[in-house]
Amino acid sequence: MRKTVPIIITFIAGAIMILESYIQSDFLYKFVQSYLARAVTVSTAWAVGLGAVNIIRVHGRRIQNKRPSYFYSIVLLITFFWFSILGFVMQKHNSDVFYLFFYDNILLNLSATMYSVLAFYIGSAAYRSFRVRSIDATMLLLTSIIVMLGAVPIGQAIWPGFPTLSSWIGANINTPVLRAMTIGLTLGGLTQSMRNLIGIERGHLSGGE
Amino acid sequence: MQGLIRRMYNVDRRVIYAILLLAMALPMFFTLGLPINIDTYVEAAYNVVNELPEGSVIWIGCEYSASQIAEIKPMLQAFARLALQKGHYIYIGSAFADGCTTAHNWLQGVFAETGAVNGENYVIFGYRPSFNSTMEAVRSSVVEAMSDRDHYGNKLSDKPIMKHFEKASDIDLVIVFDSGSPGSDDYIAVWRSQGEVNLMICGATGVELPNQLVKYDAGLLQGVVGGMNGAAQLEKLVGVPGSATKGMDSQGLAHLTIIAFMVIGNIGYLLAKKQDKKVS
Numbered sequence: 001m002r003k004t005v006p007i008i009i010t011f012i013a014g015a016i017m018i019l020e021s022y023i024q025s026d027f028l029y030k031f032v033q034s035y036l037a038r039a040v041t042v043s044t045a046w047a048v049g050l051g052a053v054n055i056i057r058v059h060g061r062r063i064q065n066k067r068p069s070y071f072y073s074i075v076l077l078i079t080f081f082w083f084s085i086l087g088f089v090m091q092k093h094n095s096d097v098f099y100l101f102f103y104d105n106i107l108l109n110l111s112a113t114m115y116s117v118l119a120f121y122i123g124s125a126a127y128r129s130f131r132v133r134s135i136d137a138t139m140l141l142l143t144s145i146i147v148m149l150g151a152v153p154i155g156q157a158i159w160p161g162f163p164t165l166s167s168w169i170g171a172n173i174n175t176p177v178l179r180a181m182t183i184g185l186t187l188g189g190l191t192q193s194m195r196n197l198i199g200i201e202r203g204h205l206s207g208g209e
Numbered sequence: 210m211q212g213l214i215r216r217m218y219n220v221d222r223r224v225i226y227a228i229l230l231l232a233m234a235l236p237m238f239f240t241l242g243l244p245i246n247i248d249t250y251v252e253a254a255y256n257v258v259n260e261l262p263e264g265s266v267i268w269i270g271c272e273y274s275a276s277q278i279a280e281i282k283p284m285l286q287a288f289a290r291l292a293l294q295k296g297h298y299i300y301i302g303s304a305f306a307d308g309c310t311t312a313h314n315w316l317q318g319v320f321a322e323t324g325a326v327n328g329e330n331y332v333i334f335g336y337r338p339s340f341n342s343t344m345e346a347v348r349s350s351v352v353e354a355m356s357d358r359d360h361y362g363n364k365l366s367d368k369p370i371m372k373h374f375e376k377a378s379d380i381d382l383v384i385v386f387d388s389g390s391p392g393s394d395d396y397i398a399v400w401r402s403q404g405e406v407n408l409m410i411c412g413a414t415g416v417e418l419p420n421q422l423v424k425y426d427a428g429l430l431q432g433v434v435g436g437m438n439g440a441a442q443l444e445k446l447v448g449v450p451g452s453a454t455k456g457m458d459s460q461g462l463a464h465l466t467i468i469a470f471m472v473i474g475n476i477g478y479l480l481a482k483k484q485d486k487k488v489s
Binding site: 029032036037038039040041043044045048094095100103104107108111112114115119120122123124126127128130131132133141144145148149151152153154156157163167170171174175178179182 | 230279313346419436462463468
């Protein structure tokens with residue numbers, strides 16, 4: 001029962017969504033728009049709530065048991081509650097000046113810093129990994145140099161052909177490979193969806209048989 | 210000699226970090242100001258917005274998180290500035306929690322500069338979770354899909370700008386700022402493939418650019434602006450240089466530094482290999 005009912009609901013909902021794309025029917029269209037689409041929004045909102053409760057439980061336990069690096073859990077929970085309270089209490093919610101002060105000066109800067117730090121890791125990783133160990137690795141090294149120089153004005157100043165060469169690599173090598181990958185991924189996604197829809201895939205229903 | 214070779218292909222990562230930091234920081238004080246070359250796909254994106262008839266309805270999808278500020282902020286500002294100068298109406302939505310909050314922050318200067326009024330020239334819908342269901346609902350009624358509330362909690366149906374935009378088929382152009390999923394793929398699947406929207410352009414982060422160019426080549430996107438380089442090109446086309454233009458010198462020197470390290474590492478690697486052969 002625990003598995004059969006969700007499988008039946010999944011099949012009916014999925015079949016309606018598929019039919020709505022292929023059959024011109026006002027009834028189906030309205031049903032999808034006014035019921036199924038809203039049901040997904042409500043489920044997502046519940047999932048966000050569930051995630052919040054889970055964060056509090058997991059990190060609350062870490063603090064309670066004084067596990068290694070529990071200090072970071074304290075920081076996480078303080079900021080979590082602080083931003084939640086600000087969002088709820090402030091008159092203009094997340095567009096309130098007071099809320100935005102913390103958003104701009106804490107979250108925005110920390111997020112941008114985390115993302116920017118990648119440049120240093122990539123620099124170090126490129127130095128260590130792009131070695132001329134084989135023909136393949138040499139081709140990768142040369143391509144990366146051309147693309148990097150083609151992407152910045154300084155590359156064009158060194159040799160005006162870099163942007164053209166970089167674009168050629170993008171259009172004639174990168175694009176076909178990405179297309180092939182996309183088609184493969186889409187076929188994989190389609191197969192997985194069909195498995196979910198007809199109940200072959202049951203891993204998400206409390207795992208295992 | 211052996212010690213030098215070993216050092217060449219085994220430079221401490223902290224040295225790489227320090228030199229990279231210098232390479233990125235120095236151009237902030239000494240501008241190189243190298244000319245910026247315009248790519249065809251960036252020019253195409255600019256032309257789409259520029260050539261739309263006055264009063265067109267433009268949906269701006271802010272599908273990114275705050276961490277992408279360096280790349281997305283300048284292109285968002287440039288597109289919004291161009292659209293408002295041309296007298297278009299812009300409607301900003303997002304399925305990313307940060308999307309509309311950052312759009313509100315980053316566009317205040319552009320709104321003030323162009324004299325745009327909230328509810329008349331632009332509207333920010335606010336964060337809506339569950340992208341597909343919300344976008345599907347916009348196909349029949351945008352006000353209902355947004356629960357008749359904007360980012361600030363005000364009634365949408367009271368705003369004069371909403372009379373130009375009832376449902377997805379009223380949209381003349383979609384500009385998606387893409388940093389992953391949901392992104393331009395999802396807009397294409399929900400709106401474009403259903404025939405609701407015919408013009409779509411994308412502002413993407415640098416890592417997302419190759420994915421967007423595939424769609425541009427296939428005719429699914431009419432223009433693409435990618436990374437800080439693309440944003441700098443757009444700023445040049447709009448005629449208002451901003452943070453992306455300033456950042457290009459830093460990015461250029463950083464690329465050169467990484468290439469220099471790669472070359473040094475490979476020279477060291479080849480010399481060490483040669484020495485090992487001699488010994489054996």
